[in-house]
Amino acid sequence: MARDPAFHPPKSPFVEAMAIFLGNRAAMAGLIILAVVILASLIGPSLYGVDPKATVNAPFLPPMEDVASPMGTDYIGRDVLAGILSGGPATIMIGTSAALVAVLIGITLGALAGYYGGLIDTILMRFTEFFQVLPALLFAMVLMTLFTPSLRVTIIGIGLVMWPPTARLARAEFMKLRNMDYVRAERAMGARDRRIIWRVILPNAMPPLIAAAALVVGVSILFEAGLSFLGLGDPNIRSWGEMIGSNRDYIFDCPWAVFFPGIAIFLTVLGVSLVGDGLNDAMNPRFRER
Amino acid sequence: MKQKLFFAVVLVCSVVVLNFFLIRLAPGDPAMTLAGQAGGADAETLEEIRRTYGLDRPLAEQFFVYAGKILTGDLGTSYYFNLPVSGLILERLFPTLLLVLSSLVISVGLGTFLGVLAARNPRGPLSYIVTAVALGGYSVPTFWLGQMLILAFAWYVPIFPVDGMAGLRVRGGLNQIVDVAWHLVLPALTLGVAFMAQYSRVSRAAMLEVLDSDYIRTARAKGASEPAVLFVHGLRNAILPVITLVGLQLGQILSGAVLVETVFNWPGLGRLALDSILRRDYPTILGILLASAVVVVVINLATEAIYRSADPRLRSGGRH
Numbered sequence: 366m367a368r369d370p371a372f373h374p375p376k377s378p379f380v381e382a383m384a385i386f387l388g389n390r391a392a393m394a395g396l397i398i399l400a401v402v403i404l405a406s407l408i409g410p411s412l413y414g415v416d417p418k419a420t421v422n423a424p425f426l427p428p429m430e431d432v433a434s435p436m437g438t439d440y441i442g443r444d445v446l447a448g449i450l451s452g453g454p455a456t457i458m459i460g461t462s463a464a465l466v467a468v469l470i471g472i473t474l475g476a477l478a479g480y481y482g483g484l485i486d487t488i489l490m491r492f493t494e495f496f497q498v499l500p501a502l503l504f505a506m507v508l509m510t511l512f513t514p515s516l517r518v519t520i521i522g523i524g525l526v527m528w529p530p531t532a533r534l535a536r537a538e539f540m541k542l543r544n545m546d547y548v549r550a551e552r553a554m555g556a557r558d559r560r561i562i563w564r565v566i567l568p569n570a571m572p573p574l575i576a577a578a579a580l581v582v583g584v585s586i587l588f589e590a591g592l593s594f595l596g597l598g599d600p601n602i603r604s605w606g607e608m609i610g611s612n613r614d615y616i617f618d619c620p621w622a623v624f625f626p627g628i629a630i631f632l633t634v635l636g637v638s639l640v641g642d643g644l645n646d647a648m649n650p651r652f653r654e655r
Numbered sequence: 656m657k658q659k660l661f662f663a664v665v666l667v668c669s670v671v672v673l674n675f676f677l678i679r680l681a682p683g684d685p686a687m688t689l690a691g692q693a694g695g696a697d698a699e700t701l702e703e704i705r706r707t708y709g710l711d712r713p714l715a716e717q718f719f720v721y722a723g724k725i726l727t728g729d730l731g732t733s734y735y736f737n738l739p740v741s742g743l744i745l746e747r748l749f750p751t752l753l754l755v756l757s758s759l760v761i762s763v764g765l766g767t768f769l770g771v772l773a774a775r776n777p778r779g780p781l782s783y784i785v786t787a788v789a790l791g792g793y794s795v796p797t798f799w800l801g802q803m804l805i806l807a808f809a810w811y812v813p814i815f816p817v818d819g820m821a822g823l824r825v826r827g828g829l830n831q832i833v834d835v836a837w838h839l840v841l842p843a844l845t846l847g848v849a850f851m852a853q854y855s856r857v858s859r860a861a862m863l864e865v866l867d868s869d870y871i872r873t874a875r876a877k878g879a880s881e882p883a884v885l886f887v888h889g890l891r892n893a894i895l896p897v898i899t900l901v902g903l904q905l906g907q908i909l910s911g912a913v914l915v916e917t918v919f920n921w922p923g924l925g926r927l928a929l930d931s932i933l934r935r936d937y938p939t940i941l942g943i944l945l946a947s948a949v950v951v952v953v954i955n956l957a958t959e960a961i962y963r964s965a966d967p968r969l970r971s972g973g974r975h
Contacts (some may be wrong), residue, residue: 491662495669497903498955500947502910503928507940510932511677511688583794590796591914595929609799613918620806627799634794642790 382572385647392643398636402629406453415447417603425619439608439622440615448608449629455604457633459520460586466524467585468531468578472567475535480543480562490536493529501526502591509597516599523588527581534577538570545569572648579641583634590630605630659959663952668722670948674941675721679714686710688937690734730945731938733931740942744924748946750820751923753835754842755912755950759901761847766854767897771885773855774862774893785855792852797911801845801918808841815841819920842919846911850904857900861893868892894965902958905951 376384386392415421420442421434428437428445436445478489508522542548543566551565592598593606594613605626612622678688686704705711708720724731730740773785809817820838821831865871866889874888913925920926924943931939 491665495666498666498906498948498951499670499673499944500906500909500913500951502913503925503944503947506913506928506932507677507944510935510940511680511937587794587796591798591910594796594798594914595917597932606796609796609802613802616802616806617810623799623802627796627803630796630799631791631794634796635790638790638794 382647386643389643389646391639392646395636395639395643398632399640402453402633402636403457405450406457409450409453410447413447413450415444417443417447417451419443421447425615427619428621436625437619437621439612439619445608445622445625448603449605449625452603452605452608452626453629453633455602456586456589456606456630459516459523459589459604460582462520463523463527463585463589464578464582466521467527467581468574470524471528471531472535472574474528475532475537476539476562476567476570478532479536479539480558480566482540486536489532493532496526497529499526501588505588505592506595506597509592514597514599516602519589519592519598523585523592527585527588531574531577531581535570535574538573539566542566542569573645576641576645576648579637579644583637583641586630586634586637656959656963659956663956666952667945667949670945671722671725672718674945675718677941678937689731725945730942733936733939735931735934735936735939740938743927743939744942744946747922747924747927748950750921751909751912751916751925752950753839754846754915754921754923755908757839757843758846758850758912759908761843762850763854763897763901765847766851767858767890767894769851770855770858770860771862771890771893773859774866775885777859777863782859785859789852789856792848792850795849797845797849798914798918800848801842801915804841804845805918817841817919820922842915842921845918846908846915849911850908853904854897854900858890858893858897861896862889865889865893891965895962898958898962898965902955902962905954905958909947909951 410417421444422431422438422442424438424440424442426434426438426442428435430437434444434446436449438444439448474489474493478486478493505522505526508525509518512518539562548561548565551561556565589598589604590606590609593602593604594610596607596610598604598607608626609623612619616623678685684701686701686708689704689708690700708717708724710717712720728741730744732738733740733743736743769785769788773779773782776782805817808815816838818838821835862885871884871888874884879888909925912923913928915921916923916925917929924947928940928943930936931943
């Protein structure tokens with residue numbers, strides 16, 4: 366029996382979203398950028414084999430002048446390329462962990478506010494607004510000085526100031542979903558609030574939250590770069606922001622030592638943002654039209 | 656509006672509470688933290704601080720002593736300058752406000768303008784350029800952009816100065832205003848570009864919706880010129896999400912100002928904050944945190960008032 370040519374079997378939402386994502390040229394470009402950055406961070410340091418913290422060449426060496434240091438050296442003769450390769454893992458690790466902290470706080474508070482509504486919602490949203498009003502960088506700077514800067518303090522500090530947008534989004538999703546029929550059905554069957562929030566609503570609220578989380582990663586990477594630039598990061602870690610910060614006073618003598626790490630940050634955040642935008646378009650049916 | 660005002664006061668009080676607990680959360684003696692000399696304060700100073708802040712009393716009483724001091728404008732003393740913190744902050748407030756407000760003018764003005772133009776032809780080249788620039792502006796580290804602008808326009812092509820806010824020899828009158836404005840160009844541009852990206856995105860999306868509506872068709876049908884259609888009939892209705900975004904992003908803009916002030920040696924609050932942190936001058940840094948929250952809250956109330964006058968539905972007499 367011949368099938369009606371006009372009949373298209375329905376696709377699963379996941380397959381549909383994947384198809385949209387893979388067809389999005391900007392998102393694919395972002396994915397490629399990210400793949401290059403991650404690959405370079407993973408195998409670059411061992412492949413290149415130059416110590417990023419040691420003085421390996423003459424200081425202020427311009428790029429391409431010496432084959433041994435293709436991106437030149439900084440004010441104390443540290444290899445810029447080695448710094449870029451080894452700064453990648455630190456930057457990306459801090460960015461993603463901080464984003465994870467932020468997203469966990471944001472989803473928890475947003476879910477509770479959106480699900481319960483009423484007084485709980487009012488209190489939690491006022492709390493969120495408070496954190497949104499506080500200049501994040503200043504607050505993080507205070508945290509970093511009151512407590513000794515370490516990797517953990519950096520990650521928690523950034524996470525603590527990055528969560529409000531996620532909380533707002535999670536709240537909106539939960540408010541929308543809490544009265545859906547399948548949630549009511551679950552409630553009618555006697556499910557507890559805890560189960561409804563985490564097992565029933567959360568999986569359905571996930572798609573826009575995942576897309577938003579990707580953007581939080583980008584912002585966290587920028588934030589970490591800013592903190593390290595100011596010299597407030599963990600002093601034992603060479604990150605891209607720290608490279609720019611330590612060469613700040615020598616910017617006219619070795620601009621390349623500032624230029625290249627900045628490009629690395631820019632490309633990484635650009636890749637993350639492109640992928641995040643693509644995920645948003647793919648998973649958020651509301652935005653598909655634009 | 657009354658409710659907003661009340662909440663603004665609550666918000667500022669919350670920062671006072673936060674500061675109070677931050678001092679006590681920090682490892683070590685709170686008196687040591689308040690003295691802020693990285694533990695180098697002498698016994699006499701510490702005793703003095705314990706007495707004035709009532710640190711031997713119960714926690715609740717300590718809080719009221721602390722809050723009372725702040726209410727009377729006493730934010731403590733900076734050991735480094737040996738001056739009241741409130742005076743230091745007032746001195747640095749103007750440069751920061753100048754930087755933040757002029758970058759807001761750049762980002763909101765230029766961003767909205769580009770967004771409106773892009774929305775006119777959502778598949779046109781300009782629209783793609785605006786989207787690309789928006790993404791770029793969103794992804795670039797602000798401080799690095801500032802450094803690149805310094806390299807380009809103060810070093811390779813020396814047009815603009817980078818020695819802080821004013822030249823040393825320029826004093827008084829119109830000359831000084833021009834001089835400060837000349838110094839302001841690069842920092843304001845750096846801070847403005849980072850946020851312009853987001854305003855152009857938001858206004859483009861809002862305009863796309865507005866341009867589809869009947870009243871735009873009516874305006875075109877009655878023969879209004881294209882700029883009038885876009886900027887009078889259209890923008891009036893698309894500006895609301897932009898104003899909301901300004902309010903939401905103020906904290907971020909002040910954060911950006913810390914970085915930009917550092918890069919350009921701009922003598923504002925952000926620069927003072929960083930210096931104070933490096934000197935472990937806690938009273939000053941906590942005072943700045945409070946002052947910046949007040950700045951955000953006040954500008955927020957202003958944007959709220961602008962929002963109300965921009966949205967006829969919210970004008971007094973309307974339903975609210």
